[in-house]
Amino acid sequence: MTTIKIEHLNKHFHKHNVLNDINLTFKPDRIYGLLGRNGAGKSTLLSIITGLNFTSSGNVMIDGESVNDNCGALSDVFMMSETNMYPDSMKVRDIIKNTAKLYYGFDKSLANRLVREFGVDIKTSFSKLSTGYHSIVKDIIALCVPVNVVIFDEPTLGLDANHRELFYSELIQSYSDRPRTMIISTHLIDEIANLVSDVVIIDDGRIIVDGENEELLKNAHEITGPENELDAYCDGLNVIGSKKLANLKTNYVYGQLNDDRKVPDTVSINGMDLQTLFIYLTSRDEELFDEEETI
Amino acid sequence: MTTIKIEHLNKHFHKHNVLNDINLTFKPDRIYGLLGRNGAGKSTLLSIITGLNFTSSGNVMIDGESVNDNCGALSDVFMMSETNMYPDSMKVRDIIKNTAKLYYGFDKSLANRLVREFGVDIKTSFSKLSTGYHSIVKDIIALCVPVNVVIFDEPTLGLDANHRELFYSELIQSYSDRPRTMIISTHLIDEIANLVSDVVIIDDGRIIVDGENEELLKNAHEITGPENELDAYCDGLNVIGSKKLANLKTNYVYGQLNDDRKVPDTVSINGMDLQTLFIYLTSRDEELFDEEETI
Numbered sequence: 054m055t056t057i058k059i060e061h062l063n064k065h066f067h068k069h070n071v072l073n074d075i076n077l078t079f080k081p082d083r084i085y086g087l088l089g090r091n092g093a094g095k096s097t098l099l100s101i102i103t104g105l106n107f108t109s110s111g112n113v114m115i116d117g118e119s120v121n122d123n124c125g126a127l128s129d130v131f132m133m134s135e136t137n138m139y140p141d142s143m144k145v146r147d148i149i150k151n152t153a154k155l156y157y158g159f160d161k162s163l164a165n166r167l168v169r170e171f172g173v174d175i176k177t178s179f180s181k182l183s184t185g186y187h188s189i190v191k192d193i194i195a196l197c198v199p200v201n202v203v204i205f206d207e208p209t210l211g212l213d214a215n216h217r218e219l220f221y222s223e224l225i226q227s228y229s230d231r232p233r234t235m236i237i238s239t240h241l242i243d244e245i246a247n248l249v250s251d252v253v254i255i256d257d258g259r260i261i262v263d264g265e266n267e268e269l270l271k272n273a274h275e276i277t278g279p280e281n282e283l284d285a286y287c288d289g290l291n292v293i294g295s296k297k298l299a300n301l302k303t304n305y306v307y308g309q310l311n312d313d314r315k316v317p318d319t320v321s322i323n324g325m326d327l328q329t330l331f332i333y334l335t336s337r338d339e340e341l342f343d344e345e346e347t348i
Numbered sequence: 349m350t351t352i353k354i355e356h357l358n359k360h361f362h363k364h365n366v367l368n369d370i371n372l373t374f375k376p377d378r379i380y381g382l383l384g385r386n387g388a389g390k391s392t393l394l395s396i397i398t399g400l401n402f403t404s405s406g407n408v409m410i411d412g413e414s415v416n417d418n419c420g421a422l423s424d425v426f427m428m429s430e431t432n433m434y435p436d437s438m439k440v441r442d443i444i445k446n447t448a449k450l451y452y453g454f455d456k457s458l459a460n461r462l463v464r465e466f467g468v469d470i471k472t473s474f475s476k477l478s479t480g481y482h483s484i485v486k487d488i489i490a491l492c493v494p495v496n497v498v499i500f501d502e503p504t505l506g507l508d509a510n511h512r513e514l515f516y517s518e519l520i521q522s523y524s525d526r527p528r529t530m531i532i533s534t535h536l537i538d539e540i541a542n543l544v545s546d547v548v549i550i551d552d553g554r555i556i557v558d559g560e561n562e563e564l565l566k567n568a569h570e571i572t573g574p575e576n577e578l579d580a581y582c583d584g585l586n587v588i589g590s591k592k593l594a595n596l597k598t599n600y601v602y603g604q605l606n607d608d609r610k611v612p613d614t615v616s617i618n619g620m621d622l623q624t625l626f627i628y629l630t631s632r633d634e635e636l637f638d639e640e641e642t643i
Binding site for chain 1: 384385386387441444445448456459460463470478479480481502505506507508509510511512513535536537538623626627630631642643
């Protein structure tokens, strides 16, 4: 049972604020979806939590001990990262063996089963594997390490559909055999939407959503109808996006509806899925760079 | 209008048959989903079509001209590949500029618009971009090149959900502005299921599906009911997989149903989506390697 508490965390690179006053608690034994666009600050946040990077100010506490002051606090956290950290020529078997030596209690029999299920050729050197198998080897290690907090950074990058399904089902199995905190950072939001208990969305260095998955979706609505009636009904609601198709318009609303207001017969209200909610909450004008810059 | 015809294509590496008697026609101006598991032979097939690799036997004809005999036939085919082919230090702007010089008719104004929409920093060197932006730069180039056949190999690898949606919508827009053959090879099958007109599935070096998307799904059924009634109804049908949940069983059936047979009231028939169909058609016992091999 390990709690990670992040307080007033800031991180600057040169003059750029990568992370802005992050306050966040990862409670024990829950499965978090950590979502964010490319460049939102997810990887920086994860690297700070795992002691690979420093804060500019603020604190990361693991069970009350600051990560900055006490590296021992980190022994309970393991990150499967998108970056490859293994020597190119090292064979898969040796990578797993060496990790098992470092972590007393590493689940070797699970590793052997997963290696067979995923069809990993353990005699091959790591560098010769495809993108998908790089992810798979790192996922297998992360599932077998005996820590209380395991972080998956893009665990399904390059995996085919069958292997993604297998990974999700093994992750659930592993969690139910040994409940612990899992943090999954991924762009394939649809596929983890039914798997995570909690959702954290980071956008442009700030936490914009932090809550239970189920509660979140209770406040996410797709409301469709003829434009005039629809917009009259949605007046005052938090419309985060909209779409038109022929005579019908859909407003995407995040927040409570007005229960006092009658829903017109022509207007229908449905739930919004997590990926759609994410897209509308984090969409932006893409013109980040000088308009004059052309090719 | 370009037709690619592949006849009795075989490819061996050492003693391994990577591609087995492939016969396939890519008709002009259609959008193909080329689907396969990791290691199925997709990339080898694409590298042969684009002249980057040789056949062991058989032929690839582009508008009647053999690729082996005539490199000119290839000038009409462009592949956006998962592999990075650009010098590490080259700036994005120069990569796009150089490609534009090679292809007379390259759509510069589209490139400029897409660079802004996707927020690409064109002053950065290619190697400093993230996995997602590597894909984006290659996608932009592929959309702007004035060829009749454009091949996308994992076009959304590393893209966040917003950028994937933007890519799909720009691809459709580009196709409608200038119809041409598009071949999309991807693991994110759900996301391209509504976008492709034709589906080719390659498994273990063989073509196992080749047909129109719509026709394919007409033959893909999820049939659910109590086990006994369900299995009696499905007797003789092509059941490619099944699942049990409490008292209900689902059989996944690929092929025509028996219209003479009455569907029991307790049994319901629904369509199967493309990703599920793919997973069941290509699932296999994963124990490819020596059972004795352990860590």
